[in-house]
Amino acid sequence: MQVQPNWLKQRSELTPDRTAIIFANEHLTFFELNQKARNMAFQLQTFIRAAERNTIAILLENHIETVIFIHACFLSGCKLVLLNTRLTKAERDFQIKNSQASLLVTEEKWLEDHRQNCETVLLSHLKSLKADDGDLLFEIDLAETATIMYTSGTTGSPKGVEQTFGNHYFSAVSSALNLGLSDHDKWLIALPLFHISGLSALFKSVIYGMPVILHKRFETEEINRSINEHRVTMISVVQTMLTQLVQSVNRSPESLRCVLLGGGPAPLKLLEDSKQKDFPVYQSYGMTETSSQIVTLPPEYSLAKLGSAGKPLFSCEIKIMKDGKPCEPNEHGEITVKGPNVMKSYFHNQKATEQSFQNGWFLTGDMGYLDDEGFLYVLDRRSDLIISGGENIYPAEVEAVLLAHPSVKEAGVTGTEDDRWGKVPCAFIVRRSWINEEELLEHCKKKLAKYKIPKQIYFVDELPRNASNKLLRNKLKNLL
Template identity: 30%
Template sequence: MANQDTDTGWKLNSETVAGVFKATVQNAPNAPYCKSTDCALTYGQAAGAIQTLADELRPNVQGRPVAIILPNSSAFFIAYFAILFAGGKPALINHGHPEATLTKLLSDLNAAVVISDRNLGGTRTRILQDADLQGMIKPVDLDALVDEGTAQDIAAILYSGGTTGLPKQVPHTNASIVATMELGDWGWRTAEAEIWLPVAPFTHIYGFLMGLTNPIINAGAVVIPERFQPDLIVDMLLEENVTIFGGGPPAIYQGIMASTKFASTKFPNLRICPGGGAPFPLDVHRRWEAATGLKIYEGYGMTEIAPISINTEAYGVKPGSAGKAVPGSVIEIVDLETGDTVLPTGEAGEIRTKGPHMMTGYTGNPEETAIALRHGYVYTGDIGTLDDEGFLTITDRKKNVIFVGGFNVFPREVEELLLTHPAISGACVVAKADERKGELPVAFVTLRSDANPSEIAAFCDENLIAYKRPTAVNILPEMPLTAAGKVDRAKLQNSLKVEG
């Protein structure tokens, strides 16, 4: 078991997310807040636009869910805070979902209104784009910009999962989100007037933390890329004087290091590089630090509770691990069969955790809630180990384990090995059904220099026991990514089914 009794050392000045934003507007109204391709706003200007939209929404949304279906944008910020100040419950739905998924999610949500950049059939939609914001700015009346929310009111409805089924609603209270903000800043301690560049969608818990919530703690500015394109990100890191890069999963860092501009560019202002969303191969840590002189401070979290653990300068950094438990939380490793037996230090099992920022359940889904919440813990579905110092290492997702003739193969172990090959820049190992052995590992790789599948297979033969060796190596021009920037394992898995 690992727990972190160390206090964060400070508390935010409000028990609500909207209250934190309002306090920042009062303290730094002229500070830059958000900048996108079509819009740049100070905190005061943003507050004026928020007040305009909140006044419009208030008669219809009080106490009700309001869906936000927008790409990362300044408009997203305005919509989110306007809903809070209007007394609504913001539901953050990924802009990239297909129409059929959006229709089902909106049906289950029963939203009072949808704020989107496009009309959605059958729903009451309030169109909002960055180009609209200038016309909404007015001098903000802070006395009239009243936050009536309480610690127990809903501050965000996030969505969990969805790669194998419809995403599940995860409502978080103001108390939960404020705790998440405090714990995130405990791990990635920020200063006044930081310049943030987030990449992950704001609808994802990591992008929500890096783009929407934590920049407002110290009047940070958020520069929003129009899309994730490695050359564009390299340019923005330099030209916007970015100090905090909310990179996200390892695939994002790998993509940037593959940019044609990366090797010749220096980032004199960059100082904090958080990582999360998926376990980081050691190769990514080594290459990033060698190129930039900066560590990636890897953390771990999920929509149901985030952050869970973080590598920090104050409490230790162990590359390849997800760090130590955040304050006030507990991490345990339990057996895979029942989840009831806490395992000894160093033994792999399912990670379960609890803390002040954990969810209370999935809306309208008691069956999934009963699986995820047991004995007062969130059962993560991830497999990991704890060492003697309390560092958590994530071995794999429980559902990703490959069962080869009675042996367990953890894809991450094989992927780590593949990434030590000098020609390989990215790797993903998935299972293929096999009549005789049950499953077999298959590798997908991207390259930084020439290599062929037979050479890579020979490398695996030299370094892996027989049952862990990929039975096929597929070379891709690039890895397919999910909307959250993670390698899309489900798509690669499905491609094997199509091949037969």
């Protein structure tokens, strides 16, 4: 039961003429996508050692060629590392080295960035190569790692989340059991493919036989036009996108039957506005480690169970733990989850893996509770995680960069409310020697992705700490 035919190959045999992907004016059927992925797999094989499970890193924007390349990697038996285009060179260098990628496939603008660390090739060059037919891998082993995505976590040092083919398969299947599945379904993705919420749609596409309407980025007008033109039924969004969508129209587009909202609970006002305009919003909870959503709240509960992320997907479970014991309903504790979509491990990081699993349960680090009816409420994302426009920002990581500056003695980072992004990071600094905000921001820009750079820096005399000198991030705002 562990081995299945390659999903794209089989889909191309079962429903060759159905649309697989639409991007701008381009349009591929499953048959065409399979042909192109095969060709690209042969081109890729001019760079890699045959008969090895090579690890390929990609640093690519959303594009139809990116989709083709992702499938080409699986057909070549490669593991895929998906690099976030918003990170700095230094952040990505770490991930490239850590993942032991043997090849980086990228675009013109990043061509020179990582050459020192990894053989680099332009996707446009790769696809122009003449290549002989090679050996393709027409089977998928559910236990094998398919993709690696990096997430920073509590310590601030990024960990590679190993998602297996089985994780992606069960994620797609459990999502279908939850949201239903129709011949008319079309899923719009304007989230980056290097995030699980974007990438997972590609697996759904081949497993369901469903078109994905891919966009490079989220531009409200363009998205509305696309929804209406293609009669999109499903769309994945983060809070910022939903806000813009809801503001832009008087009523939810007729064809939409599911707006899957990730990235933290939405504010009441937004949910009310969505409801009033008939947007079928499914709140959800998930993370890179659960290979997409693991908990969802159907629209009929969105106001009655306000603030809840819903119930687990089929085959998935939630347990709230406190002091090593399961909590009673309504008792607060750490959210732990289990299910066939939960990642295998952190890549080459046995310590982090061991710390994250207990008796087969994954410890999310997030706090929450279950109500009497089993609905999950998420209280705090792990380690004061700041979710900004759908991107995760870990305070510890930003603090580490700030502390690396010689003039900084202590640093504390927390999220503040922002109309557009939900939250943005701001920093509290105790100086060792004189430095101004501008200089410190300049320092951050070299080391941190733009969205991680504090929007505000406050210089203070001391930071709130507990008796054991641990920084109390949730008290930082009191300094304002």
